[in-house]
Amino acid sequence: MADTQAFFDYITTGNTFKGDAIIMGAAMLDGETVTNALVKIPLKTINRHGLIAGATGTGKTKTLQVLAENLSEKGIPVLLMDMKGDLSGIAQPSPGHPKIDERHEKIGIPFEAKKFPVEILSLSEQKGVRMRATVSEFGPVLLSRIMDLSETQSGIVSVIFKYCDDNKLPLLDLKDFKKILQYSTDEGKDELSKDYGRISSASTGAILRKVVELEQQGGDLFFGEKSFDTDDLLRIDENGMGYINILRLTDIQDRPKLFSTFMLSLLAEIYATFPEQGDSGRPELVIFIDEAHLIFNEASKALLNQIESIVKLIRSKGVGLYFVTQNPTDVPEAVLSQLGLKIQHALRAFTAKDRKAIKLTAENYPISEYYKTDEVLTSLGIGEALISALNEKGIPTPLAATMLRAPMSRMDVLEDQELKELITDSKLVRKYNEEIDRESAYELLNKKIEIADREEAKEKAKEEREAASRSTSRSRSTRTRQSTLVKTLTSPTVIRSVLGILGKMMR
Numbered sequence: 001m002a003d004t005q006a007f008f009d010y011i012t013t014g015n016t017f018k019g020d021a022i023i024m025g026a027a028m029l030d031g032e033t034v035t036n037a038l039v040k041i042p043l044k045t046i047n048r049h050g051l052i053a054g055a056t057g058t059g060k061t062k063t064l065q066v067l068a069e070n071l072s073e074k075g076i077p078v079l080l081m082d083m084k085g086d087l088s089g090i091a092q093p094s095p096g097h098p099k100i101d102e103r104h105e106k107i108g109i110p111f112e113a114k115k116f117p118v119e120i121l122s123l124s125e126q127k128g129v130r131m132r133a134t135v136s137e138f139g140p141v142l143l144s145r146i147m148d149l150s151e152t153q154s155g156i157v158s159v160i161f162k163y164c165d166d167n168k169l170p171l172l173d174l175k176d177f178k179k180i181l182q183y184s185t186d187e188g189k190d191e192l193s194k195d196y197g198r199i200s201s202a203s204t205g206a207i208l209r210k211v212v213e214l215e216q217q218g219g220d221l222f223f224g225e226k227s228f229d230t231d232d233l234l235r236i237d238e239n240g241m242g243y244i245n246i247l248r249l250t251d252i253q254d255r256p257k258l259f260s261t262f263m264l265s266l267l268a269e270i271y272a273t274f275p276e277q278g279d280s281g282r283p284e285l286v287i288f289i290d291e292a293h294l295i296f297n298e299a300s301k302a303l304l305n306q307i308e309s310i311v312k313l314i315r316s317k318g319v320g321l322y323f324v325t326q327n328p329t330d331v332p333e334a335v336l337s338q339l340g341l342k343i344q345h346a347l348r349a350f351t352a353k354d355r356k357a358i359k360l361t362a363e364n365y366p367i368s369e370y371y372k373t374d375e376v377l378t379s380l381g382i383g384e385a386l387i388s389a390l391n392e393k394g395i396p397t398p399l400a401a402t403m404l405r406a407p408m409s410r411m412d413v414l415e416d417q418e419l420k421e422l423i424t425d426s427k428l429v430r431k432y433n434e435e436i437d438r439e440s441a442y443e444l445l446n447k448k449i450e451i452a453d454r455e456e457a458k459e460k461a462k463e464e465r466e467a468a469s470r471s472t473s474r475s476r477s478t479r480t481r482q483s484t485l486v487k488t489l490t491s492p493t494v495i496r497s498v499l500g501i502l503g504k505m506m507r
């Protein structure tokens with residue numbers, strides 16, 4: 001049919017790139033797959049971010065899996081935020097299935113079963129590499145935003161960070177932070193107000209309550225040592241395949257604050273530490289966030305602004321961010337407008353609201369003479385999606401209803417035994433999972449208070465003796481405290497980033 005030939009040429013021309021690209025599947029016309037009309041995504045524009053959307057069960061997570069596998073195969077490391085725990089199967093080859101063969105026959109590319117190098121990460125006590133950050137690294141700006149502090153309260157947090165920096169008091173975990181908050185309006189009141197201005201106990205009380213809230217969401221598990229080195233996300237295995245790092249977040253769904261805290265700090269850290277990428281033509285790291293509505297739903301306005309700006313900035317570091325969610329409207333407009341790749345699975349039109357959402361979604365796709373986009377949106381089958389990517393010049397590729405290829409790895413999760421073996425064999429687990437609670441602000445301040453108390457007692461005894469011998473010379477107890485401070489606080493610890501990564505970023 002001439003029509004099909006013209007369509008084939010249109011798709012093929014629009015999907016021919018100078019550099020390397022990932023094959024997603026073959027384009028469909030009137031519900032039929034056009035064999036070998038391959039739909040591709042150029043590696044060069046992967047850092048332009050993207051969205052994978054669609055109703056439940058339409059194939060979003062498998063599309064994520066396909067993308068991750070193909071990036072890994074090209075030596076590009078990947079980080080997956082696995083909310084439902086359904087991605088671990090990537091570490092095992094697909095058992096294959098006649099339906100998969102049929103699918104690939106239609107597409108025109110052979111199916112190959114394959115496993116990929118996987119590292120399992122965790123934010124809590126679940127199995128896997130523990131990802132942590134210290135309070136110092138997190139920085140006052142981000143910490144204040146995450147706790148939704150007022151301007152005055154944020155000011156106090158900054159002062160406290162400065163004080164800890166000046167006095168070499170490492171802020172590692174929330175215990176340290178709470179201790180210094182208390183100290184600043186209690187034993188250390190005079191000392192701090194002299195150099196940093198008076199801190200009101202009403203404000204520190206309010207901040208403390210927010211810290212407790214953060215702790216209750218599991219923040220005490222996240223803050224501390226050993227802090228995760230983002231370079232460990234960039235590993236390539238001995239066969240040149242990029243590691244697929246799977247962060248299991250099944251226990252985090254009901255703790256949105258912890259999750260958005262983590263996401264932001266990770267992105268900020270990546271932004272601060274990754275080198276600026278020239279025109280390398282391929283991404284350094286690709287991050288997928290499954291069930292992404294979780295980070296946006298409960299985020300405050302301040303936090304949303306932060307996310308927006310970092311999404312914009314991180315591109316230059318060669319990092320692509322992909323949001324996977326049911327409805328495009330789950331993602332804030334300001335983020336949505338920055339996404340280069342859109343993969344839209346089927347939407348369902350049950351209610352008037354659904355139909356409105358479908359119309360809106362359709363309008364956000366390039367116009368195509370081959371499709372009535374809103375109709376296609378409701379008629380796509382499972383494992384089929386509308387794809388609109390950016391070509392190497394940043395211009396949208398032809399809109400294509402696509403029969404997607406199947407994942408090369410297992411579409412199901414790992415068995416317990418397989419997971420155990422994976423974790424036992426992991427070098428990173430050994431690197432990060434020892435418990436460390438080295439001397440930090442909490443211990444140092446306690447020691448300081450103790451010594452000051454002792455000195456004070458000694459001082460008092462001395463004064464009494466001196467008074468008895470009618471001496472008039474009196475040294476002030478505050479001065480004693482001062483010198484004690486210098487003696488006790490000579491911990492060699494270097495605070496990696498006291499003003500916080502984000503402070504750096506926003507300048």
Ligand SMILES: Nc1ncnc2c1ncn2[C@@H]1O[C@H](COP(=O)(O)OP(=O)(O)O)[C@@H](O)[C@H]1O
Nearest residue numbers: 055056057058059060061062382383404405406
């Ligand atoms: N690309 C694909 N190839 C083969 N089967 C697929 C593909 N995408 C989806 N499926 C089938 O559809 C099911 C649901 O897909 P999934 O990605 O879990 O949906 P969602 O994340 O949208 O809820 C899968 O378990 C699989 O059987």
Ligand SMILES: [Mg+2]
Nearest residue numbers: 060061062290
């Ligand atoms: Mg899913």
